[in-house]
Amino acid sequence: MRTDDFDYELPERCIAQAPAPVRDACKMLAMDRKSGAIEDRIFRDIYDYLEPGDVLVANNTRVMPARLLGAKRGTGGAAEVFLLRERFDVEPKTGSSAVWEVLVRPGKRLKPGSGAVVDFCDKGGQVALSAEVIGWGADEGKGERLVRLTTPLGSLDDALHAVGHTPLPPYIKGYAGDEEMYQTVYSHNEKSAAAPTAGLHFTPELIERLREKGVEWHTVELEVGLDTFRVVDEEDPEKHTIHTEFYTVSQSVVDACDAAHARGNRVIAVGTTSVRSLESAYDRKEGRLRARDHEATSLYILPGYEFGVVDALITNFHVPRSTLMMLVSAFSTRENIMAAYQHAIEGDYRMLSFGDAMFIH
Template identity: 75%
Template sequence: MKTSDFDYDLPEELIAQKPAAERDGCRMLVMDRATGALEDRIFRDIADYLRPGDLLIANETRVMPARLLGAKRGTGGAAEVFLLRQHGTPLENRSALWEVLVRPGKRLKPGTGAVVDFTDAAGNVALSAEIVDWAAPSSQSASTDGAQKGERIARLTTQLPSLDEALHAVGHTPLPPYIKDYSGDEELYQTVYSRRESSAAAPTAGLHFTPELIASLRERHVRWETVELEVGLDTFRIVDEDDPERHVIHTEYYTVPQRTVDAVTETRERGGRVIAVGTTSVRSLESAWDAESGVLASREREATSLYILPGYQFHVVDALVTNFHVPRSTLMMLVSAFSTRERIMAAYRHAVEERYRMLSFGDAMFIR
């Protein structure tokens, strides 16, 4: 197995730069995971493939306003701070340490007293970020220099009543790097069922669901439950190593509540299928599988670095709603493991030939 086995030709013009006009009106490629048979449908047609007693499980995380554009204090030079994850516990309601990416990195080094100020719509400084340290090495992004691709620790402070208020006054919803100059409604990069802001990127397979579609599925006795996985930027990384098994996958935090565990158990007992909405839901559910006891267990914000490659045995998930993924990514490997590499690559060739819209704002795939 080679990383190049998961590569495919992705024409740049097929990378969707904006959402579909209707969330559930996008195209959907349906694939039989056992035979590779394909059907071209519309996403709302997913109701035709679901049966009473099936269970959909989605990642309800919400994208943070993690992209902060400001000016370096003292020079006024433009600077960007991108929030990755909170570091430790909040210092107080108006101060906290965060692991961040910064730009320009050469001018925002720890130990130099570098501070970036961010202004609200009225031009007032609502938030400041002092760069205080390098982020410690971790499996998030291995590096030999201890700096982890330039990740820093920043102390965020505000004079507003809370950091949350300050972030919403100055922050922007981050979009993947392959989406250029999108100026539409940032809420369209959020799922309609999202709740707690904890991710740097959206669980994009869920973007196609509408409240009306979810309600209609429930009326058909298709159950709906959720998990939470805090999606990091490394989800967009391609695998650099020729041998994918040498790749060190990123760590993310996930939660599987007891109600979801109970729903999976009941679904299994009644002969229904567990259908994951997105690869992040897959990773959450499969990470929560207790191999020793042979059951799914509830989890509360536990770390996972589960790396799913072809040959992996799925314990919880029977079918998968997903988007089309970046070539040579761990997500291409995961969906290949859910069927076979050959069938997935054939499906992707079909999608390209039929001019499907690809990646985060793009069309959907249902592997059943």
């Protein structure tokens, strides 16, 4: 197995630069995971593929306003700070200050030890948030810094919403539409740096129709990090070190999945982050799913992996040479996935985060 096995030519024209005007009216490529047989449908047709008693499990995290655009104090030079994760272990959080691990730009002018501070202004031109660079982050090789965020406002949450922007993937250029379209309609916990994009296709009306049919809807929580967009550089994918993310699977989700399997129904993951949550929570020694509360996972799913929980998968089309290409290939076969992707490209499907959907069943 080589990383090149999960590469494909992705035409620029296929990378969706904006969401579908109607969430559930996008295309959906439905593929039988064993035979590779393909059907071209639209997303709301997912209704036809689900049976009463099936369980849908989605990731309910919401994307933080993590992209901060400001000016370096003293020089006025433009600077950008991108929030990655909060670091409670460095110093206690207060109502007006906290330490975060971040990426910065320009890196040369925002080094630890330089006393660099970046100020961020609200729409009225008043400084609502400041970031002082105080050290290196956990991955200095990627340029991560530690910053102390402080605000004169009532809370840091107020400040972030006053100055922050919803970050979009690097391959989406110049999108100026409604940032809420990069959030799922059921999201409510602002903990992610990127959206669990398979869920973008659901509407409240579609979820309600599925519930009326007898399909159960449950949610897990996985804090999606920027490394989800990272391609694998190593020739041997098994030498790649996958990123760590934090996830929660409640006892109610465990009970719902167990009951579904007991009665012969399926557990359908909405997105790869839901797959990682459920499979990480599966105790292989005991052969059962267990509840987890904000635990770390570095689960790396490659072809040959045996799935313990997930029976079907709703997903988007993924970046070449990524761990997500490897995950979906493990869920079916590399040959089936590559054939499906070629079919999608020839059929003018829209790819990646704002793109169309794939249902592997």
